[in-house]
Amino acid sequence: MNEELLYEQTDGVVTLTINNPEARNPLSENVIDGLVRAADRINADNAVRCVILTGAGKAFSAGGNVKHMRDKVGIFSETPSQMRESYRNGIQKIPKAIYNLEVPTIAAVNGAAIGAGFDLVCMCDMRIASEHAKFAESFVKLGIVPGDGGAWFLPRAIGRCRAAEMTFTGDVIDAGTALEWGLVSRVVSGENLMSEAKALAARVSVNPPHSLRLAKKLMREGEQASLNSLLELSASFQALAHHTHDHSEAVNAFFERRAGSFRGD
Numbered sequence: 001m002n003e004e005l006l007y008e009q010t011d012g013v014v015t016l017t018i019n020n021p022e023a024r025n026p027l028s029e030n031v032i033d034g035l036v037r038a039a040d041r042i043n044a045d046n047a048v049r050c051v052i053l054t055g056a057g058k059a060f061s062a063g064g065n066v067k068h069m070r071d072k073v074g075i076f077s078e079t080p081s082q083m084r085e086s087y088r089n090g091i092q093k094i095p096k097a098i099y100n101l102e103v104p105t106i107a108a109v110n111g112a113a114i115g116a117g118f119d120l121v122c123m124c125d126m127r128i129a130s131e132h133a134k135f136a137e138s139f140v141k142l143g144i145v146p147g148d149g150g151a152w153f154l155p156r157a158i159g160r161c162r163a164a165e166m167t168f169t170g171d172v173i174d175a176g177t178a179l180e181w182g183l184v185s186r187v188v189s190g191e192n193l194m195s196e197a198k199a200l201a202a203r204v205s206v207n208p209p210h211s212l213r214l215a216k217k218l219m220r221e222g223e224q225a226s227l228n229s230l231l232e233l234s235a236s237f238q239a240l241a242h243h244t245h246d247h248s249e250a251v252n253a254f255f256e257r258r259a260g261s262f263r264g265d
Contacts, residue, residue: 005034006056007041012049012205013198014042021057026065027116032093039097046264049205049212051101052197053124054108060133061117064091066142087147091116095149098123099220102213104204108197109133110190114172115142119150122157122183125216126200129175129184130193137163141170156223158183208246209264 006017016038018025025031042048055061069076075086098105098120107124115138121127137154139146146154146167155163158181166173175187188196204212214237222230241247246262253260 002030002034004028004030005038007034007038009048012047012209013052013201014038014048014050015052015054015198017054017056018061019056021055021059023065024059024062024112025055025057025117026062027091027094027120028065029090032091036093036097039101043100043102046209048103049207049209050103050201051105052108052194052201053105053120054194054197055110055117057111058132059111059117060107060109060113061120062112063115063117063119063138069142091148094120095123095153102216103209104212104216106197106201106204108193109135109175109184110193112136114138116146116148116150119146119148119153122150122153125219127184128193128197128200129178129187130190131175131187132190133175133178133184133187134172135166135178135183136170136172137166138170138172140168206259208244208250208260208262210244210246211241214241 004018004020006015006019008015008017016035018031020026020028020031042051068074075083075090078086104126105124107121107127109121109127109129111130111132112134113121114136118135118137121135137146137150139150145151151167154166157163158166162181165171173181175184178184179187186196218230218234218237221233225233245265246260249262250260
């Protein structure tokens with residue numbers, strides 16, 4: 001990857017760490033490109049069964065660079081038509097890459113997740129927060145809108161009413177509120193965050209990789225498909241799953257009261 005996005009793989013779990021803590025882990029061009037390349041690499045590697053996404057230091061990600069906005073640097077110096085294309089070919093690559101990851105994803109939110117950084121959290125399938133985490137859909141505070149797909153992801157994460165509250169106020173919520181609202185599934189101490197995330201990833205990654213990828217695909221399609229269409233796709237995926245080695249191994253392991261040994265085929 002690159003120095004601003006660290007890629008670490010242990011067994012079937014990949015940990016991606018946004019690594020610019022001095023600047024609170026902004027979603028720079030390097031991070032954007034790194035996430036896209038990481039997603040392609042993970043999707044091509046059947047040994048990967050789960051991904052953890054976190055930030056280095058005290059912040060998860062502060063999102064965009066407000067200083068660059070003030071100083072009209074880079075994309076913020078462009079004409080409206082140029083800026084539109086820069087968004088489409090820049091930060092909007094992140095929601096496509098994360099959404100199209102074929103394996104389950106866990107956001108381990110170690111600190112502030114603000115603006116586009118918060119939206120990145122919402123793009124993940126599962127979310128665990130440190131007690132120090134805080135969240136804000138803060139674009140309105142800067143006189144802009146969610147340009148990275150947050151208006152699509154946030155209502156699906158916490159419901160339309162609470163998403164509207166966060167979007168229209170720009171207010172910060174703490175980890176306890178995030179838990180109450182269902183944004184995260186648990187809040188843990190800062191020192192235990194990564195061990196908890198890795199434990200959850202381990203519980204995921206012991207399962208047959210084809211089942212994980214097919215089940216995630218069904219959940220993604222279920223967000224848009226009719227019931228009849230999803231049932232048809234489910235029948236097709238189930239037929240494929242029944243004819244895999246890992247299905248036979250899982251059934252044998254069930255009757256033999258042992259852990260399965262899965263090959264991904």
